[in-house]
Amino acid sequence: MQQDDYITRTAQPEPRYMRRDPVVHSPSDSRWNGPLGEVALSNFERDGFLWFEGFFSQERMAPFFEELEDMSRDEDLLKKDGVVRDPKSGAVRSVFDMHRISSRFAELTRDPRILGMVRQLLGGDVYIHQSRINDKYGFQGAGFDWHSDFETWHAEDGMPRMRAISASIMLTDNNEFNGPLMLIPGSHHQFVPCQGATPDDNWKSSLKAQEAGVPSQKNLQDLVNRGGIAAPKGPAGSLLLFECNVLHASNSNMSPWPRSNLFFVYNSVENALVEPFAADNPRPSFLANRDTPEPLQMHDPYIDTPVRRSA
Ligand code: 6CS
Ligand code: FE
Numbered sequence: 001m002q003q004d005d006y007i008t009r010t011a012q013p014e015p016r017y018m019r020r021d022p023v024v025h026s027p028s029d030s031r032w033n034g035p036l037g038e039v040a041l042s043n044f045e046r047d048g049f050l051w052f053e054g055f056f057s058q059e060r061m062a063p064f065f066e067e068l069e070d071m072s073r074d075e076d077l078l079k080k081d082g083v084v085r086d087p088k089s090g091a092v093r094s095v096f097d098m099h100r101i102s103s104r105f106a107e108l109t110r111d112p113r114i115l116g117m118v119r120q121l122l123g124g125d126v127y128i129h130q131s132r133i134n135d136k137y138g139f140q141g142a143g144f145d146w147h148s149d150f151e152t153w154h155a156e157d158g159m160p161r162m163r164a165i166s167a168s169i170m171l172t173d174n175n176e177f178n179g180p181l182m183l184i185p186g187s188h189h190q191f192v193p194c195q196g197a198t199p200d201d202n203w204k205s206s207l208k209a210q211e212a213g214v215p216s217q218k219n220l221q222d223l224v225n226r227g228g229i230a231a232p233k234g235p236a237g238s239l240l241l242f243e244c245n246v247l248h249a250s251n252s253n254m255s256p257w258p259r260s261n262l263f264f265v266y267n268s269v270e271n272a273l274v275e276p277f278a279a280d281n282p283r284p285s286f287l288a289n290r291d292t293p294e295p296l297q298m299h300d301p302y303i304d305t306p307v308r309r310s311a
Pocket of ligand 1: 130132144147149152153206207210287
């Protein structure tokens with residue numbers, strides 16, 4: 001049995017403690033070998049996230065919108081397990097496994113600018129642990145309770161260490177009204193054990209409303225007292241990189257405007273999944289990639305795609 005540095009889903013409340021993994025994983029002698037400079041690296045270390053407003057142009061995002069529109073009309077696709085419906089309205093809430101459904105999205109996971117930063121932060125080769133789109137339609141998209149992704153991935157998927165990063169690309173504008181992601185800066189430094197055993201097949205309900213793996217209000221209060229709450233806002237094409245253990249949540253969408261965000265979760269190839277640490281059975285592969293990790297190679301659309309020139 002593998003040693004467990006992050007015991008969670010306990011019968012009794014347990015105190016939080018400092019994480020037992022680095023935040024920036026590149027060894028100190030090669031730390032600067034990557035696109036992120038000293039200021040960005042120390043901001044990531046301090047806050048647990050980096051925000052890039054307008055990272056991709058609208059022009060670059062347009063084909064992704066078109067493909068999503070096609071997908072929303074694909075009845076067979078919408079019947080798949082990886083499509084999660086909103087508990088109240090029945091509207092699509094999440095589509096998992098985007099990088100296996102679509103080659104266009106798969107190529108985006110290999111974008112050289114994103115991959116360069118993620119490899120630098122995680123100290124080497126990475127693969128996709130999970131990918132998804134979270135949609136919140138105008139007037140009806142439900143929110144997500146406060147949680148650490150790592151807590152779930154460790155307990156239910158067997159991710160051993162904190163060595164993963166989510167890249168979230170805004171597919172629509174995110175503003176203060178349409179339920180943007182909220183994060184507690186600095187919360188990633190602490191591991192907050194959560195009380196309560198994981199129910200069987202928890203994922204069938206947790207993706208609609210999370211009950212196991214929710215930190216106590218006392219812990220949330222303490223961490224917000226220290227770090228406050230941030231909610232990065234910006235136009236479609238903006239990018240958020242956030243560390244796997246930063247606490248985050250989002251409100252429901254009360255505005256008429258949709259909010260649609262794409263998430264790619266990058267995990268270090270040295271942090272491949274083992275048996276779940278606090279669940280009886282591993283979750284399905286659309287939630288947690290259990291294949292032998294294959295290092296992602298960079299894909300540059302401007303170089304790799306043959307350019308058709310008119311005579
Ligand atoms: O259970 C999961 O893996 C997912 N659930 C949430 C609420 N956030 C991260 C992750 O996609
Ligand atoms: Fe999350």
